[in-house]
Amino acid sequence: MSYLTRPSQWWKNMIFLVGTIILISAFLMPLIYGITTSLKSEIQISTANAPLLPSSSDTIDIDGTVYPVVRVPQEDGSYKEMVLFKKGRQSSQLLELDDLNGTPIEWQGNWRVLDRQWVRDFQWKNYKTAWDTIDFMRLLFNTFKYALISTFGAVFSGALVGYGFARFKFPGKKILFMLVMATIILPPSVTLIPTYAFFYRIGWVGTWLPIIIPTLFGNGYNVFLLRQFFMGIPKELDEAARIDGASPLRIYFSIVLPQAIPGLTAVGLFHFFYCWNDFFGPLIYLAGQPDKFPISVGLSSFNGLYSQQVHLIQAASIISAIIPFIVFIVAQKVFLRGVVISAVDK
Amino acid sequence: MTFATAPFLEGLMKNKTKAVYDKYNIKWGYFFISIWVIGFILWYLIPMIASLVFTTLDFNLATPDKNQFVGLQNWGRIFLDPEVLPSIYKVFSFAMISLPITFLFSFLVSVLMNTKNLMGRSVFRALFYLPTMVPLVAVVLIWQGVLNNQAGWINLFLENVLHIKAIGADGIRWLNDPKIIYFTYTLFGLWGIGNSMLIFIAGLQNVPAQLYEAATVDGAGPFRQMVHITVPIITPIIFYNLTIALIGLLQYFLVPYVLNNGSGAPEGKTNFLMVYFYRQSFNYFNMGYGATLAWMIFLIAFVLTLMLFWSSKKWVYYGGSDK
Numbered sequence: 001m002s003y004l005t006r007p008s009q010w011w012k013n014m015i016f017l018v019g020t021i022i023l024i025s026a027f028l029m030p031l032i033y034g035i036t037t038s039l040k041s042e043i044q045i046s047t048a049n050a051p052l053l054p055s056s057s058d059t060i061d062i063d064g065t066v067y068p069v070v071r072v073p074q075e076d077g078s079y080k081e082m083v084l085f086k087k088g089r090q091s092s093q094l095l096e097l098d099d100l101n102g103t104p105i106e107w108q109g110n111w112r113v114l115d116r117q118w119v120r121d122f123q124w125k126n127y128k129t130a131w132d133t134i135d136f137m138r139l140l141f142n143t144f145k146y147a148l149i150s151t152f153g154a155v156f157s158g159a160l161v162g163y164g165f166a167r168f169k170f171p172g173k174k175i176l177f178m179l180v181m182a183t184i185i186l187p188p189s190v191t192l193i194p195t196y197a198f199f200y201r202i203g204w205v206g207t208w209l210p211i212i213i214p215t216l217f218g219n220g221y222n223v224f225l226l227r228q229f230f231m232g233i234p235k236e237l238d239e240a241a242r243i244d245g246a247s248p249l250r251i252y253f254s255i256v257l258p259q260a261i262p263g264l265t266a267v268g269l270f271h272f273f274y275c276w277n278d279f280f281g282p283l284i285y286l287a288g289q290p291d292k293f294p295i296s297v298g299l300s301s302f303n304g305l306y307s308q309q310v311h312l313i314q315a316a317s318i319i320s321a322i323i324p325f326i327v328f329i330v331a332q333k334v335f336l337r338g339v340v341i342s343a344v345d346k
Numbered sequence: 347m348t349f350a351t352a353p354f355l356e357g358l359m360k361n362k363t364k365a366v367y368d369k370y371n372i373k374w375g376y377f378f379i380s381i382w383v384i385g386f387i388l389w390y391l392i393p394m395i396a397s398l399v400f401t402t403l404d405f406n407l408a409t410p411d412k413n414q415f416v417g418l419q420n421w422g423r424i425f426l427d428p429e430v431l432p433s434i435y436k437v438f439s440f441a442m443i444s445l446p447i448t449f450l451f452s453f454l455v456s457v458l459m460n461t462k463n464l465m466g467r468s469v470f471r472a473l474f475y476l477p478t479m480v481p482l483v484a485v486v487l488i489w490q491g492v493l494n495n496q497a498g499w500i501n502l503f504l505e506n507v508l509h510i511k512a513i514g515a516d517g518i519r520w521l522n523d524p525k526i527i528y529f530t531y532t533l534f535g536l537w538g539i540g541n542s543m544l545i546f547i548a549g550l551q552n553v554p555a556q557l558y559e560a561a562t563v564d565g566a567g568p569f570r571q572m573v574h575i576t577v578p579i580i581t582p583i584i585f586y587n588l589t590i591a592l593i594g595l596l597q598y599f600l601v602p603y604v605l606n607n608g609s610g611a612p613e614g615k616t617n618f619l620m621v622y623f624y625r626q627s628f629n630y631f632n633m634g635y636g637a638t639l640a641w642m643i644f645l646i647a648f649v650l651t652l653m654l655f656w657s658s659k660k661w662v663y664y665g666g667s668d669k
Contacts, residue, residue, distance in 0.1 A: 012463050013463050013464075013465060016458075016461060016465075017465055020464060020470055023455075024473050027473075027474065027477075029499065030491075031480075033491060033498075033499045034488040045497065052499075157381050157382070157385075160379075160381055161378060161379045161382040164375050164376075164377070164379035165379060167375075168375030168378065169367055169371045170367060171367060173375065176379065176383070179386065180382070185589070186644070187596060187597055187643050188597070189620065189623055189640040189644070190397055190641060190644040191390060191397060192627075193397055193627060193636050193640060194392070194393040194397050194400060195389065195393050196633075197396075197405075197633060214385070214388075214389045216385075217382060217385020217388070218381055218382040248374045248377075273479070279600050279603075280599065284624075284628050287628070295483075296481055296482070296483045297483075299481070299483045299484060300483050300604045303483075304607065310491055310494075310497075313487050313491070314487070314491055316484075317480075317484035317487045318484075320484045321484050324479040324481065325479055336475070
């Protein structure tokens with residue numbers, strides 16, 4: 001008899017499931033907020049007591065002029081939907097919904113106290129507006145160019161070096177590998193100022209070169225990860241190939257690399273996301289060159305310029321998250337395994 | 347073992363007493379790692395030495411002709427500068443709030459994700475990981491909206507559902523109240539638990555099941571099993587996550603920069619060390635002083651890491667390994 005069938009066990013499972021669902025809903029709530037807000041109209045955001053979900057105030061077109069529909073309190077405490085024909089501070093003119101051509105009814109009171117009639121309405125055009133305002137195409141192109149070149153270079157060099165550390169024995173290997181590990185925990189600010197001054201002198205500040213070039217020499221984290229991967233690949237095949245007279249480069253490219261594809265993919269994905277998120281480098285090297293900004297810096301300066309347009313900021317944020325989401329969902333297995341190898345399989 | 351591998355084995359045996367290298371290994375080993383060695387010299391070794399030299403200069407990129415040697419003045423300035431020591435204090439105050447909360451949350455979620463009672467664990471795992479994929483700038487912008495004093499969902503929920511006074515000037519001003527700003531930043535950080543969570547989960551899965559079985563037989567409940575079995579066995583993982591988190595916190599920069607342009611708002615509370623370093627180096631272009639600040643960040647990180655490694659001998663358990 002499986003213990004799963006015991007009623008107390010069933011209750012326990014249900015409590016865990018419901019609790020986790022509540023927890024994950026709270027955890028992801030800001031994301032829902034972001035998506036919801038990105039679909040609201042500016043009026044809805046600036047109106048107090050507006051509904052939570054994207055809506056727009058109901059309007060009616062009379063002879064080419066657009067009038068809002070409002071909820072007018074009646075004497076019996078209910079509300080009646082009417083057309084706000086003329087706004088006034090002391091009194092306003094209202095029209096019956098079923099008698100649009102009749103004479104306006106005089107209503108005593110400031111029109112601003114009247115609640116609008118809201119109808120569910122998703123402002124999909126916010127995404128287009130945000131996309132155009134921030135010039136997303138260019139940000140995307142800049143980010144992709146950087147991410148692709150850098151990822152390719154980082155994986156290529158990281159694999160070479162990782163293989164060197166995994167398979168060969170040479171004097172000083174232990175110390176050199178400790179240095180590799182040390183570069184991982186070294187705060188980048190220490191090397192930043194001389195590097196910046198150097199790039200400034202040779203006129204590279206204001207271009208992408210200072211951000212891309214240093215990533216092509218095998219970054220400590222990638223080297224470490226790939227070394228772990230190579231150490232897990234059996235040596236027999238390369239040794240047999242060596243006996244057959246194949247050169248190490250040939251062994252590396254045609255025997256070892258094909259076996260390390262999962263590792264290369266994981267490292268490539270990590271590096272790709274690193275580039276996608278990279279903020280500090282582009283911020284200092286591309287300062288004052290908005291046409292060269294990547295998504296991260298572009299988004300941040302967009303926030304500074306349009307801080308009142310909450311719906312556009314949320315739309316731009318959601319757009320910038322979509323590509324990483326898609327990559328994550330497609331490559332989830334490889335990616336998650338890579339994270340684990342980095343820490344546990346030491 | 348095939349005949350062909352015998353010489354390699356012999357080499358391994360000898361290696362135990364004294365390292366023996368053959369020409370093939372030396373030549374190709376250096377060949378494969380050469381690109382890293384070049385990169386290390388270019389982007390680490392030379393800049394670090396240069397950075398040390400910079401700490402003795404009054405060096406401003408905007409006025410190159412006025413650069414001059416000032417000896418240890420930059421180091422002296424650090425102690426006189428009214429912004430530096432408070433900025434270190436702020437980083438640590440923030441860390442004292444953020445680290446325990448983030449750590450505990452990440453650990454508890456991992457335990458939950460590792461519970462046999464939970465159905466659909468892989469789906470939940472992916473969902474908890476999901477926000478880690480959101481670019482950090484977008485994380486800040488989304489949270490900035492959801493924590494808005496007037497229209498943010500969190501305050502709306504507190505006010506209308508739980509009936510706590512949250513909206514308005516005397517309500518909860520998540521982003522402007524200096525008393526809770528570190529807590530607010532900690533909330534942003536919860537969206538980045540993905541990696542530490544995965545590492546925790548992997549560690550939890552490696553705890554031998556017999557230990558739990560034995561403990562159950564001995565009558566230990568889930569809580570005692572957690573304290574006496576799970577936690578001790580995963581101390582190496584805790585240690586790894588702690589080191590990474592501490593070094594990351596010392597360089598905490600993006601969130602305050604995106605939220606307030608590094609102004610330190612509210613009331614200078616977010617004027618962290620790295621924010622101040624950025625301002626000196628890249629707003630005022632005081633590169634000599636900036637390099638000194640950078641070295642100080644490095645020294646603090648170095649001392650902290652050493653302390654962690656040293657203390658790890660006392661509390662980190664390496665089960666049965668030769669470490």
